[in-house]
Amino acid sequence: MKVLAYMMAFVLVIGVMGGLAAAQDEVVLTVSGPDWAPNWAIRDIAADFTPYAEEVLGYPVRLEFDFFPWGVYYERLMTALVAGEPVYDVFISDSQWLGDLAVNGYIYYLNPVLEEDPELQEIMDSMHPVLLSAYGSYPDGSRHYWGFPAVADTKGMHARYDLLSHPEEREAFYEQYGWELPVEYEDFVDLTWYDFVDVLEFFTRDAGETLAGEVLDSPFYGGAFQYSKGYDMLAMGFFPHVYGRGGDIWDRETKRVQNVLNSDLNVEAFEFYISLLDYQPPAAVNYDLDDVNEALAAGLVAFGINWIVISEMLYDPEQSVVADDLMTVLPPGHIDTDGEFNRTFNIGGQPWVIGSATEHIDEVIAFIKWWYLPENAIRFAELGGLGCVEEVVYSEEFIEMKPYHRAFADTLDWQLDFWKEPTFFEMLTVFQETMHEAVLGEREPREALDHVAKVHTDILVRWGYLAE
Amino acid sequence: MNDDWGEMMEKGSRWKRIFDRRLATIMVAPCIIILLGMFLFPLLWSLGLSFYDYSVLRPVPPRFVGFQHYNEIIRDPYIWARFATSMRFVALAVGLQLVLGVGLAFLMYDNFKGKKFFMALMLSPMMMAPVAVGAFFRFMYDPSFGIIPYLTRTLFNVDIGWIIDPSVALYSLVLVDTWMWSPFVMLFTLAGLLSIPQHLLEMSSIDRASWWQRFRNIILPQIKPLLILALLLRTMESFRLFDTIWVMTGGGPGLATETLAITLYRVAFQHWHTGRSSAVAYIMLIVVIVLTNLYLRLSMRQEGARG
Amino acid sequence: MHRVELKNITKKFGDFTALDNINVEVEEGELLSLLGPSGCGKTTTLRIIAGLETPTEGDVFIDGKRVNDLSAAERNIAMVFQFIALYPYINVWENLAFPLKAQKMPVDQIKKKVAEISSILGLDDVLYQYPRDIHPAQGQMVSIGKAVIRDPEVYLFDEPLSHLDASMRVKMRADIKHLHEKLGRSMVFVTHDQLEAMGLSDRIAIMSQGEIVQIGTPEEIFHKPLTQYVADFVGTPPMNFLECELIQEGDEYFLRANSVKLRLQKELLDKTESGTQGSGLGKTKMVMGIRPRHIKLYIDGASKENEFLVPGTVEFIDPEGKEIVVHVSLAQGINLRVMVPFHYSVKEQDKVWIELEQDHIKLFLKNTGGAVLV
Structure with missing residues (x-):
């Protein structure tokens, strides 16, 4: 018995000391x-x-x-x-x-x-x-x-300086579109999306065509933007087109969604955002933030809009074949309902x-x-x-x-930030899955936005943010 | 004297019996308690939750709503569409696994050189973590860099949007599930095949039975019970398949691969509607039970016809 | 023309030689048994005839046609297996009809044929039962029915009775014999039961370790075994064997085993190949064989004037049906079984005298087992 007691005491002391230590x-x-x-x-x-x-x-x-x-x-x-x-x-x-x-x-x-x-x-x-x-x-x-x-x-735009500054490309662009290809940082400051579409179209090439003096053995694309269903990828790609035109995703005072999210303006904005897919790799419908960087790093696209905080890898020659050719500029903006140039993006x-x-x-x-x-x-x-x-x-x-x-x-x-309320994820889920279907052509943009607005309203009513 | 001894012996053995029984109870108790605690309790608890409006994330007291969740879910066309996606996936995946599994079993039934190696190779997908499989295939299906689109493009000159085309994505998942689990069906079928007495097969060849007659009268009856068990397990598993889908497509593109299991996950862990998600889970449970019973009945019918 | 002919058949499983140069013919209408202990190659021989195994060397002929390259289905044979081989999930009627359906016979003909066969084989009562619900003997009968219904050239039986109980075995043996007589078809019957083989066969091929050691009618096999092995395998109770050597004392010949001397008739030795003069015989170790029923037993031999009598002691008594097997010890370690009618009243430790029936004494060489005198 005594031995046992000693042992217990010993264990206890060790334990306490250990704890203190x-x-x-x-x-x-x-x-x-x-x-x-x-x-x-x-x-x-x-x-x-x-x-x-x-x-x-x-x-x-x-x-x-x-x-x-x-x-x-x-x-x-x-x-x-x-x-x-x-x-x-x-x-x-x-x-x-x-x-x-x-x-x-x-x-x-x-x-x-x-x-x-x-x-x-x-x-x-x-x-x-x-x-x-x-x-x-x-x-x-x-x-x-x-x-x-x-x-x-925040989001910035990565651009291939080597392509934009290539004399043959510049000449060809001017010939085709009648204005100078933007090349310096300042050229992008006032660039609107509608002008930028020319640039995207210009750089979208098939295999066999020439790019910057070299024959392509696989297709090359104008841009890479985010359309993925995952998390908030599509929303983050799309919302700048809403904000820039002077629209919004809900009334930030009253939390009303109907006729805000699904306004004519936003339908147009969404159709425009879908139309940009013409100048992107076919996989772009699933692009998330990593995919956009990968497309850029692999030299598959001329432009990519992405979160700036993950730009380091693009400039790292070990991870990016275009590390020396890139520049990061301001993404294009829209002319909003007040007639002003507007580059409002969603903050990350x-x-x-x-x-x-x-x-x-x-x-x-x-x-x-x-x-x-x-x-x-x-x-x-x-x-x-x-x-x-x-x-x-x-x-x-x-x-x-x-x-x-x-x-x-x-x-x-x-x-701007979005849906910073406890309803966030429910609103995000329905937005992402419904609008992604619209991206894929399975729904009409208007019908999709109407549907999301309705479900958002239901959610906000259920949570008591909106009266019924 | 004798009687005393007898009595004492009897007493002794009675005590021993009682002690034995106690001992048995004590030995079994931990197992029973764990079973109750790990399975029955959560099952009943979540059944209870399904009648409440409650979110485990949000410290608002639960509110009893009766069958409201069930009512809403059953009337929700969104849920029905997800259910349809699940069922399509199950039917396609399990169907394909059945055909391929049985086919492979017949191949593996014969002896050939390198059979052991081939067998080990075939069983390896089953051993992999579903998440890892999802991640592998996500890369292999990748439209820009994946090997599979590259092969179909260079070999057959067709561009298939394996996981970006909503009309194809579900089939791509079916292929992955089939790749992973056909060997499972194969194993069960092979076990059935190997249990067929050799002399029955020899008899049928002497009887000049056609391949079909032999299959119907000897092979099928022998492999059927195992096959049904395999199908049962596969149906349950693929109905609640989550990880592979989640990693590969996240339920997309659009809603193309958004199965009920994915929706359940969203409701439970993204929207945190604990009560409602419990109801969805219970509806899934009921569906699985119904399917299970269908299979069992299917196998019983055969037994009954013979009895 | 032989119905079945095996020519120089050798079968190897890896390094193991299961059959070593087998030659055997089955005549038209003949029932030939392949008899031997398990592992002697008899089933393999049958399976080679059936086409379920391919021989490593040699040729198989059925109806004079070489069938080595034909599958089992393409040979005109039927086979009854050791284990009851019926389709488990269809009833007896359907089982019987199966080979006919496989031949695409019209349904009304099938019905007629099944009815006919089932009445011949006494299966009418179980026609609509399932294999697992009927008696094993009936099951084996259905198997036979399935063979008969096709009316093939050759029937092959692979120990069909070995899994039945004794009484059923006897009945089925009679049924098969009856069927054979009625059908007049060639049959090959594999068995390890010598009684079965003796009772059924026209001829028996005795096999040992992949070789056929003797082929002959049951009588030949029983009375004129060519080797000690055959002699030992056939007959109940088994033959007595005594290691001994031939000695000559003046004009008289004896078989001597240790201290025991058994007198032999001189004429008997004339029948051996080397005769009495065979000087070699004298020194050769031999084995004398005699069946228990070919030894006479005397209770009061002392009074008889018979120079062939040898005294002995009853060791123990073993009643066997209507007869008794008496174990008689002639000397230390020299025992003989003697079969006598039931009414003999001998008991253990009785002093008795025995006499070998000279005509039935057999002599084998100890080293080869080959018969010197049969």
């Missing part, structure tokens, strides 16, 4: 996020937080990352939150999810934290207002904050949000503060990420740093 040893923050290039950069940088924490807090804090493909990230994150396991101390949420996360109490309400911590408030104040609103606020545009802008993102990007279940709020705040140190912002940018500090994104140093930074900075004034 572990507590003093290090704190692990579990971070989840979508599995893509900017977050890989975050993971690389965050490795340096551990020694920093040891210095500042007196003990190391390590970040462990749990990344999921975009296509399943929402479900995986939400399931984890519902199950309470694993506990994510911090996660990189898509901006549209703030509604669901905030309303259901899964994330920290930041206003009280900010009030108590002027240093944090200062950081928030340094953010670009568009990005702060998109990534931080819920309800959208309000002064209630739930997230720290983490990964900024994600905030840091703090899980309300975290037991390490101090460490999380410390990490957030560390993340916004200028040297980290620069490292992030060097690795291809896009920061959110206003002063930085407009600085000469930043704009010169990467070939796509200038376009990014210039797009920031042209951004």
